[in-house]
Amino acid sequence: MFHMKMATPKMSEPSITISPRAAARIAEILKTEAVAALFRVSVEGGGCSGFQYRFDLVKERAPDDLIVERDGARVVIDPISLGFVQGAEIDFVDDLIGAQFKINNPNVTAACGCGTSFSV
Numbered sequence: 546m547f548h549m550k551m552a553t554p555k556m557s558e559p560s561i562t563i564s565p566r567a568a569a570r571i572a573e574i575l576k577t578e579a580v581a582a583l584f585r586v587s588v589e590g591g592g593c594s595g596f597q598y599r600f601d602l603v604k605e606r607a608p609d610d611l612i613v614e615r616d617g618a619r620v621v622i623d624p625i626s627l628g629f630v631q632g633a634e635i636d637f638v639d640d641l642i643g644a645q646f647k648i649n650n651p652n653v654t655a656a657c658g659c660g661t662s663f664s665v
Contacts (some may be wrong), residue, residue, distance in 0.1 A: 560631050561586075561622060563615040567637040567646060572617035580604055583612075583619050586635060586648070588626040596629060598648050 563571070571584045585601045603621065606612060610621040620635065633650040 560611070560627060561613055561620075562634045563613060563618055563620060564634055564636040565616065567635045568615040568618040570618075570637040570646075571620065574602070575617070575619065578602060583621045585621050585623075586626065586630070587623060588629040598646075600646055 575582050575584065582602045582604060583606055585599075585603045587599045587601070588596050589599055591597050606621045607623060609624050611624070611627055613620045613622070622630065629652065630648060630650055631652065633648050633652070636647045636649055638645060638647050
């Protein structure tokens with residue numbers, strides 16, 4: 546009798562990463578908070594392309610949040626938003642347009658000029 550073994554995904558690798566620039570900026574922001582805080586990345590409906598990224602400082606995480614840490618930066622992502630940013634990188638850019646967090650998301654099929662609105 547022939548049996549196939551199902552492959553299981555590696556859970557040791559985070560499904561979203563933080564660039565060194567973003568980690569430094571997030572850690573800098575979190576240091577200014579009087580109470581320990583977390584940097585929340587979420588996806589919500591709206592914007593010109595269907596979905597938009599949202600960045601918030603929160604005091605606690607939900608039990609089912611994913612936590613990603615790098616160099617003092619602690620980022621939390623809820624499971625629904627995680628589905629939209631699977632495999633993405635959180636970056637921080639400072640250019641002529643201004644300084645902002647940017648999500649380098651391989652799932653995006655279209656984005657608008659604002660940099661925070663996208664479709665999958």
